[in-house]
Amino acid sequence: MRPLAATLLLALVLAPLAAAAPKTPVFGLRAVGNPKLGYFVYSLPPGAVQQGGVIISNSGTATGTVKLFAADATTGRTTGTVYLTDRKAQRVGAWISLASTSLTLKPGQHQTVHFTVRVPANAKPGQWVGGVVAETSRQVSGPKSKQKASVQIKIRDLTIVAVQVNVPGPPVISFKIGGIKTGGQRGFQEVVTHIANAGNVLVKPTGTVTVLNKQGKVLQVLTFKMDTFLPETAVDYPLLLKKALPPGDYSATVKLSVPGVSGAAGKTITAHPSFSISKQDVQQVFTSAAPQTPPPGALGASTASKKPRPLIGAAAGGVVVLLLLLWLLLRRRNRKTLKRPPTVVQRSASAAAETPAPAEPPVVPAEPPPAARPFPAPIAERTAPPPAPAPVALAAAPAPQAPAPQITAPQTSAATRSPPCDPYHFWDVAYERGALGEDGVWRFPHRCHNCGLELLASDVADATAQADARV
Numbered sequence: 001m002r003p004l005a006a007t008l009l010l011a012l013v014l015a016p017l018a019a020a021a022p023k024t025p026v027f028g029l030r031a032v033g034n035p036k037l038g039y040f041v042y043s044l045p046p047g048a049v050q051q052g053g054v055i056i057s058n059s060g061t062a063t064g065t066v067k068l069f070a071a072d073a074t075t076g077r078t079t080g081t082v083y084l085t086d087r088k089a090q091r092v093g094a095w096i097s098l099a100s101t102s103l104t105l106k107p108g109q110h111q112t113v114h115f116t117v118r119v120p121a122n123a124k125p126g127q128w129v130g131g132v133v134a135e136t137s138r139q140v141s142g143p144k145s146k147q148k149a150s151v152q153i154k155i156r157d158l159t160i161v162a163v164q165v166n167v168p169g170p171p172v173i174s175f176k177i178g179g180i181k182t183g184g185q186r187g188f189q190e191v192v193t194h195i196a197n198a199g200n201v202l203v204k205p206t207g208t209v210t211v212l213n214k215q216g217k218v219l220q221v222l223t224f225k226m227d228t229f230l231p232e233t234a235v236d237y238p239l240l241l242k243k244a245l246p247p248g249d250y251s252a253t254v255k256l257s258v259p260g261v262s263g264a265a266g267k268t269i270t271a272h273p274s275f276s277i278s279k280q281d282v283q284q285v286f287t288s289a290a291p292q293t294p295p296p297g298a299l300g301a302s303t304a305s306k307k308p309r310p311l312i313g314a315a316a317g318g319v320v321v322l323l324l325l326l327w328l329l330l331r332r333r334n335r336k337t338l339k340r341p342p343t344v345v346q347r348s349a350s351a352a353a354e355t356p357a358p359a360e361p362p363v364v365p366a367e368p369p370p371a372a373r374p375f376p377a378p379i380a381e382r383t384a385p386p387p388a389p390a391p392v393a394l395a396a397a398p399a400p401q402a403p404a405p406q407i408t409a410p411q412t413s414a415a416t417r418s419p420p421c422d423p424y425h426f427w428d429v430a431y432e433r434g435a436l437g438e439d440g441v442w443r444f445p446h447r448c449h450n451c452g453l454e455l456l457a458s459d460v461a462d463a464t465a466q467a468d469a470r471v
Helices: 001-019 279-286 308-338 348-356 460-470
Strands: 029-032 040-043 049-058 066-073 082-083 096-097 102-107 110-119 126-141 154-167 177-184 188-199 204-211 220-226 235-240 250-259 267-273 274-277 381-383 426-429 435-436 440-448 454-457
Touching: 001 204, 029 126, 029 154, 040 049, 049 066, 049 102, 049 126, 066 154, 066 235, 082 154, 082 460, 096 126, 102 110, 177 235, 177 250, 177 267, 177 274, 177 279, 188 204, 188 250, 188 279, 220 235, 426 460, 440 460, 454 460
Parallel strands: 040 154
Antiparallel strands: 029 049, 049 110, 066 082, 066 102, 066 126, 096 110, 126 154, 177 188, 188 235, 204 220, 204 250, 250 267, 250 274, 381 426, 426 440, 435 440, 440 454
8 A cells, every 4th residue: 555655645746846837938959951960061162152951949838939040159168169149240150141030939830940151252261160049038037025136037048050161271280379377266276278279170189288396397297188179269278187286386398289180280289388376376276165256167058047936846845745755665664673783883993992982973064175164264173072081181282383385194103192082172273274285185283172182184084083093
């Protein structure tokens, strides 16, 4: 009977959810005559004219109107083709004219829209890319209240078919490597290299970035493989560092290998830019809770948005009922395990070797990463209490001097051992005095309120482990 009851309950949940889903149009776009390739490739000399067409279909549940226009293409931040849908076309997008710029379709209906490509008489040789765009947009408004203003969100849905125009002429492979800077956020440090395609062909380069210190010693080698790099475009290409770099002066050797295409021989381009990392750069990456500037995204991407509140309420109700089902199943399963001995949770391996852990240890909140902490205010942290030892009088340790830029993992010996904390360690963390170790790990001063113990650790768990090792 239980499986039948669960099935009926699930049906009761899904029925309101299906009823709450609003009816919306969903538009698709595909190239006429190119079912396998999926986009258009035309070889046209200057002054030539080419006809084409796209099929627009509505696979949604409501009648809707779609906007049609042409856009230029460019290279995305991590390479690959993206489209400039928020600005007026000036290159290939300006070569394309559509027979219709707006279309209204019922559910299940489709229609073909023709377009014309006119290559200018002064067009340069090369491989140039644009696209035909189908766009729908809608407004989502939040509920009004006396305390808060109503929020309106515009959602853009874009479907794009590429139009590549190859203008005959000699292919040119040419790249320029500019300067290097560092970036990143929330604990992820990057080197960012400016790279420009000054040629006239589509290519997919590969390469390496070798980072050296001021003395010329190689610190790390980063390899990369790019996606499509469009001609006459440039990007600031990011690469994640294997190990974090402390403040200082550095140099790099950037090697870019471009394969040969369209009869042009491949090339290798090398540059040796220098760069510096400031203390503020490091703090921004490793100790800021939020980035100073938002990370760049692909141009022409759809705007992210929240779901309408009716859907959220229905989904929340569904989640509650599903959780109830899960609780019933777990309760039935737990009845078979009531005779099993209770599970004992131990604080650490060292503590377990000396004394048994309490049967009901206190709940410890999850430790957030250092990168998500506000800087530079210290934050008090708690850890799970060990078994209470005999009272021991401890003198507060004096505050140490600022740590050196390079530190290593702390070592434990008989001389550095200390009695356990009573009743447990309560850590204050000085994130403004962090230092980068030789192993590439950032560590920060941790000081216990109860016993005065102070040590360098990457986080509270590391500090507790070091304190346990001293017992």
